Amino acid sequence: MGTPLGNFIRAKRDTIQPESLGLHRHGRRRSPGLRRLDLATRAGISVEYLARIEQGRDHNPSPAVVNSLADALCLDPSERNHLRYLAKISGDQCSVRITPVPPPRRVRPSVLQTLCLLEPGVALVTNRLGDILAHTTGFQSITSGTGLLDGAEPNLNRYLFTDARSRAFFVDWDDIADEHTFDLWQAPSLENLEWLTSELTPVAGPEFTNRLSRHVVPRRGVLRLNHPDGHQLRLHRETLELPMDAQQLVIFLPECDQTAQAIDQLRRQSHGRLRSIS
Numbered sequence: 001m002g003t004p005l006g007n008f009i010r011a012k013r014d015t016i017q018p019e020s021l022g023l024h025r026h027g028r029r030r031s032p033g034l035r036r037l038d039l040a041t042r043a044g045i046s047v048e049y050l051a052r053i054e055q056g057r058d059h060n061p062s063p064a065v066v067n068s069l070a071d072a073l074c075l076d077p078s079e080r081n082h083l084r085y086l087a088k089i090s091g092d093q094c095s096v097r098i099t100p101v102p103p104p105r106r107v108r109p110s111v112l113q114t115l116c117l118l119e120p121g122v123a124l125v126t127n128r129l130g131d132i133l134a135h136t137t138g139f140q141s142i143t144s145g146t147g148l149l150d151g152a153e154p155n156l157n158r159y160l161f162t163d164a165r166s167r168a169f170f171v172d173w174d175d176i177a178d179e180h181t182f183d184l185w186q187a188p189s190l191e192n193l194e195w196l197t198s199e200l201t202p203v204a205g206p207e208f209t210n211r212l213s214r215h216v217v218p219r220r221g222v223l224r225l226n227h228p229d230g231h232q233l234r235l236h237r238e239t240l241e242l243p244m245d246a247q248q249l250v251i252f253l254p255e256c257d258q259t260a261q262a263i264d265q266l267r268r269q270s271h272g273r274l275r276s277i278s
Contacts, residue, residue: 005059006054007213009054011216013034014033014034016073018035018038021038021074036054043068053069059090061087066087076217085186086185086215089190101191103129103131103189111247115136120138121136121251122139122141122252123252125247126248126250127188128186130160130196131153132154139252141263142252144228145228155196157196157208158200161208162200162204171226171232172224175221181212184212185215222255223235229266233259233263235252235254237252238250238253
């Protein structure tokens, strides 16, 4: 069985065309992308050692090897950070037995006060697992009728992969699904990640598990939403990290005047209050 580190290296290797690195293509191959031999040569390691890493038989490559692999794969800064993170958790997974544990859902009072200051704007507090922990009335208004906030403990990943309404609500559903499955790798802890994935895997199926193992670093663009009332929204997202809590404060800003007007109209239709979910 592979590790997240090995899966990422193998997936990235499969996306690289040899010609892009100035290498010759060696005839017709059964698998796409860069040969293991070529990557090992570029990284200055043996093919056997690279095979052990990719297959999950070596869980603790040195930082020098990880950096050499990042150079050989021509990773961008986001991908490099992800590679280093996967190297760390692959070693952690090997050294301890992971018991699924749900993450804490409490939002600090000062964070809730900050969220109040953003009213009537569109904002929420979440974590890397996609749990929606608190939100403004503005966020409630743009998601009304979509099913996202249904239930006592709403979660974006659960909504994306188990509620058919999400595919109508998120115009770029595939991109959003890639974003949120990628963010799972930055879960507060391995125990929290195991808790959510063990819950989602049986009900979400391969559409979820395939994305989780691909490790595609998302290109986060404008968020496009189709509100059930017929409004089309385009939103910029600004994410403020709350490292003390392993949470994020996400603020949504209209990308155009049409979206700003639509949000105003949806606010007038909705008469909610700031909601903390715990």
